[in-house]
Amino acid sequence: MRILLKIAWRNLWRNKRRTWIAISSVFFVTLMCLLLKSLTDGSTNYIIDSTIERQTGTFQVMSSEYWDDRTVDNFITVDENTLKKWEAIPNVKRIAPRIEAFAMSWNGAHTKPISLIGIDPARESQFSRLNTRMQKGKFLSPNENGIIIGSKYAEGVNLSVGDTLALIGQGYHGNSAAALFVIKGIVKAFDPLQDAGCAYASLTVAQDFISMPEGETYVSVVLENPNKMDKTLMAFKQINGKNDWVYRPWQELIIDTAAGAASDKKTMEIYFYILYMVVGFGLLSTMIMLTNERRKEFGVMAALGMKKRSLIEGLFIEMFFVNTLGLLASLLISIPIILYFHYFPIHLTGAMGKSFEDIGFEPIVPFGVSVNLFVSQIAIVVFIAVLITLYPYLKIKQMNIIDALRK
């Protein structure tokens, strides 16, 4: 093996220009792929994480019927004592119980369907920080008898703080729900669609409106470490003892966002594969050249007693050196760049920045850092080296020593 390494290393520098071109091609493609993949992973993960952190939670606890039939009839009752016990579970970061009901709003001039969301003001301030998104008026207090409405909705139906809004809808088990609410504030909801048609009330006010017993349609839970979700769920189940509740993970809650992110990543991967194919063909042409140039040398070494397998190993080592040098150089350059933009993300300005702010996200694009990011690139480069060595493998396997010596 030592002699193979020695020969491979020295052969690398027989044609310096060719070697540098090969190393450079690996370097540039790997660098570009690392940076782009880090950017894609970082930005999509940021959007997903932010959505989980401030809106949906890592999972939601709900009745087994609620997902398919989203009416207030399918509620769960989680008392304050249980909520506190859940909050005390080590991996739990934040909890927000919510009620979602639908009603028709009327203010004398306009009628519009809206979503009435019952919240625990104190917990919601911790969870979604909805209180920081107030545009006018004040945020809800626990037993506040008023509501706050979405800013686009307020603009659309020309409502402001202090106005009265009538809500009419179907309550618990077919009861009719109707009440007048004073608008205490105007808030910019996270989701633009929701902002155009939502009102928030405290949990007790929402329960009274729809005549439902004490309860919630779901409870959102954010975990410190989502990877330990299974263990955390065991603790949840032990506390509540209910078997007919389901714990729906974020992947199901934001299925469109997750699918969109996955699709973006796949599209980007196709570009990466095309880039790798380009560099792969470049390396293959190098391998074809050097295999043919050294045919006589292979013949001599085989005549002297070197096994054909060792000759192929020698070429693989040579290709491995080229790829490793290119890869190492790209890692050396990319790691500081990735780490820098991971800890000091790019700040978006202008329309792009505003669109991020509108949906409640900080206008930043952080680069993603993960072991998988680097491992996948290393695996691809090694795979290319193996694939390219197929050419000399076939050539050397078929090599006739006498013909090679005559060259």
Added chain:
Amino acid sequence: MTKEEQDSIIEINNLSKIYQEDAEVVKALDNINLNINKGEFTAVVGPSGSGKTTLLNMIGGLDKPTSGTVAVDGMDVTKLSIDDLINFRRDHVGFVFQAYNLIPVLTAKENVMFVMDLQGIPTQQSSVRAIKLLKNVGLGDRINARPNKLSGGQQQRVAVARALASKPKFILADEPTANLDGKSAETLLDIMEKMNEEENMTFIFSTHDPRVMQKARRIITLEDGKIVR
């Protein structure tokens, strides 16, 4: 067993090699019978295309005959598997090629050590032997030179040292002086003759060179694939 049979290192019986070139059948070797004894200094001569190189390739296990046998120390080389042939060449045959064929990225010493590395001899041991062999061929001061820094004659002397490195049973030299000037050829032949006399090493040459023929103690003449003398 006669004395001659006891000393015989290579026994060739009814050896033929036939090539099919398009519609034409070429008999490169035609029913060759030959014995070579240990310590012989033999030249195989004949015009181009007479089968000299083909005969050496058969003896060295580089090519398979159409029929017949080549036995080295009683072992039929023609029946060996591919892996056994590789080991046979590595352990029992020393090759000297017309174009030297040193490995260009290795120094003179490393070229000599190459076969010993393949044999698995420890580096320190092979290094000592390589230096000794290079000194024997008069290149003690060029052990770290790469082939491109050596003259043709020096490269061929490294090739001889390389051929001797594995302690082979015999050395096959295909036109070893063809690319050398008179003085280099003379030096090389003197070295090989000395190895033959001092270490009883068997040398088999293919050659056109009258200087080699002059030094040879046995001359085998081939014509159209047959031994004529």
